[in-house]
Amino acid sequence: xxxxxxxxxxxxxxxxxxxxxxxxxxxxxxxxxxxxxxxxxxxxxxxxxxxxxxxxxxxxxxxxxxxxxxxxxxxxxxxxxxxxxxxxxxxxxxxxxxxxxxxxxxxxxxxxxxxxxxxxxxxxxxxxxxxxxxxxxxxxxxxxxxxxxxxxxxxxxxxxxxxxxxxxxxxxxxxxxxxxxxxxxxxxxxxxxxxxxxxxxxxxxxxxxxxxxxxxxxxxxxxxxxxxxxxxxxxxxxxxxxxxxxxxxxxxxxxxxxxxxxxxxxxxxxxxxxxxxxxxxxxxxxxxxxxxxxxxxxxxxxxxxxxxxxxxxxxxxxxxxxxxxxxxxxxxxxxxxxxxxxxxxxxxxxxxxxxxxxxxxxxxxxxxxxxxxxxxxxxxxxxxxxxxxxx
Amino acid sequence: xxxxxxxxxxxxxxxxxxxxxxxxxxxxxxxxxxxxxxxxxxxxxxxxxxxxxxxxxxxxxxxxxxxxxxxxxxxxxxxxxxxxxxxxxxxxxxxxxxxxxxxxxx
Numbered sequence: 001x002x003x004x005x006x007x008x009x010x011x012x013x014x015x016x017x018x019x020x021x022x023x024x025x026x027x028x029x030x031x032x033x034x035x036x037x038x039x040x041x042x043x044x045x046x047x048x049x050x051x052x053x054x055x056x057x058x059x060x061x062x063x064x065x066x067x068x069x070x071x072x073x074x075x076x077x078x079x080x081x082x083x084x085x086x087x088x089x090x091x092x093x094x095x096x097x098x099x100x101x102x103x104x105x106x107x108x109x110x111x112x113x114x115x116x117x118x119x120x121x122x123x124x125x126x127x128x129x130x131x132x133x134x135x136x137x138x139x140x141x142x143x144x145x146x147x148x149x150x151x152x153x154x155x156x157x158x159x160x161x162x163x164x165x166x167x168x169x170x171x172x173x174x175x176x177x178x179x180x181x182x183x184x185x186x187x188x189x190x191x192x193x194x195x196x197x198x199x200x201x202x203x204x205x206x207x208x209x210x211x212x213x214x215x216x217x218x219x220x221x222x223x224x225x226x227x228x229x230x231x232x233x234x235x236x237x238x239x240x241x242x243x244x245x246x247x248x249x250x251x252x253x254x255x256x257x258x259x260x261x262x263x264x265x266x267x268x269x270x271x272x273x274x275x276x277x278x279x280x281x282x283x284x285x286x287x288x289x290x291x292x293x294x295x296x297x298x299x300x301x302x303x304x305x306x307x308x309x310x311x312x313x314x315x316x317x318x319x320x321x322x323x324x325x326x327x328x329x330x331x332x333x334x335x336x337x338x339x340x341x342x343x344x345x346x347x348x349x350x351x352x353x354x355x356x357x358x359x360x361x362x363x364x365x366x367x368x369x370x371x372x373x374x375x376x377x378x379x380x381x382x383x384x385x386x387x388x389x390x391x
Numbered sequence: 392x393x394x395x396x397x398x399x400x401x402x403x404x405x406x407x408x409x410x411x412x413x414x415x416x417x418x419x420x421x422x423x424x425x426x427x428x429x430x431x432x433x434x435x436x437x438x439x440x441x442x443x444x445x446x447x448x449x450x451x452x453x454x455x456x457x458x459x460x461x462x463x464x465x466x467x468x469x470x471x472x473x474x475x476x477x478x479x480x481x482x483x484x485x486x487x488x489x490x491x492x493x494x495x496x497x
Contacts, residue, residue, distance in 0.1 A: 062437065103440055152442070169442070310429050
């Protein structure tokens with residue numbers, strides 16, 4: 001009997017010890033990869049350079065975006081079908097999931113980490129939820145015009161001062177929602193330009209820049225001087241030139257900034273535009289091999305990497321941020337949908353949709369270090385985004 | 392040649408013209424992939440919509456096939472829909488429209 005008890009205690013002790021040990025790992029070097037056709041997320045360990053888990057049941061992730069909780073433990077996944085899922089990235093399971101709209105495109109987490117905002121296409125507007133419980137906190141319809149039509153919302157970001165900033169695609173407006181008081185205050189900027197399709201906020205949270213699909217240039221809002229309203233920058237860009245077909249909308253993120261320049265995808269031209277953020281004048285237009293989709297600065301700001309839309313979507317180009325010249329053209333494979341740098345920039349992970357794999361590049365040598373299997377991979381999201389304004 | 396023979400001859404000659412409109416099986420597969428993965432970028436991989444409208448049979452009800460094929464080939468100016476005529480032939484656009492109106496089985 002005594003031996004049995006001792007044995008039982010030992011087994012219990014070992015079980016507890018191993019379960020505690022298994023959970024004591026950090027999340028800082030993890031990333032989530034979207035498997036867009038299966039509605040799954042892969043958990044990627046960027047130190048081990050391997051997939052350590054898979055989370056299923058996330059609904060329609062044919063377009064998906066992710067933000068992370070303040071403690072780096074949870075991911076909030078915004079799915080195309082309006083699904084909002086809170087995912088435990090250590091335990092690899094969904095903590096809570098709800099379908100909060102018919103169709104949505106992305107979201108953001110507030111400055112203090114307590115609120116999650118979702119940008120909805122249908123019905124147009126944003127909804128704000130408690131980050132802990134996913135209880136609904138606010139429902140803001142994107143109504144515009146005399147008849148109160150609802151616009152698709154794009155380019156939703158968090159901003160300092162407990163604010164969310166977003167654009168209305170159909171209305172041509174930018175709204176700032178201030179959640180620093182008990183009742184949210186909404187400031188609306190109208191006639192900012194036709195069809196803003198996405199937006200970025202600068203890494204310091206000062207400038208909100210929306211790309212325009214329906215006319216030339218971009219819309220700029222200085223959050224330090226809201227009274228100055230929205231300005232058009234690059235108003236003459238592309239004037240007189242025939243606009244090329246856009247088979248996939250470019251995406252704008254805070255990664256666009258490298259030093260004093262912003263590198264952004266042109267819309268309808270095969271160029272990366274370089275904007276001097278001291279003057280907001282165009283510094284250069286760099287010809288690239290197709291319609292850029294993601295234009296991302298390496299974390300040290302020394303290079304900018306570009307991927308492209310259909311049809312020439314098997315290619316990455318690298319631009320030197322000093323000389324503004326293309327230094328490399330790489331071909332990871334068919335349908336390079338997304339890429340993501342490690343926080344200090346030594347790694348670049350690339351999703352190759354049509355070849356069902358993830359590729360890892362050494363950003364100094366361009367060497368392909370690892371290939372991992374992934375089914376129709378799209379977005380790659382490093383947990384380091386948890387600590388970045390606008391991401 | 393008897394009358395019956397002539398009828399059969401006419402049918403035999405017409406048959407290729409009737410079947411010409413359908414793309415070859417491997418092209419059909421490629422078009423379906425394009426539809427779900429690339430058109431799906433804007434229209435949703437489930438075709439329930441995104442930046443672009445839904446392409447389900449219910450959503451497309453009442454729209455003419457010609458209008459739908461033209462939308463694919465020539466785009467819709469003033470909207471985000473680009474022309475796909477560099478990648479898709481007329482018969483292929485017609486076939487895609489047919490698939491969309493029928494509803495794609497999963």
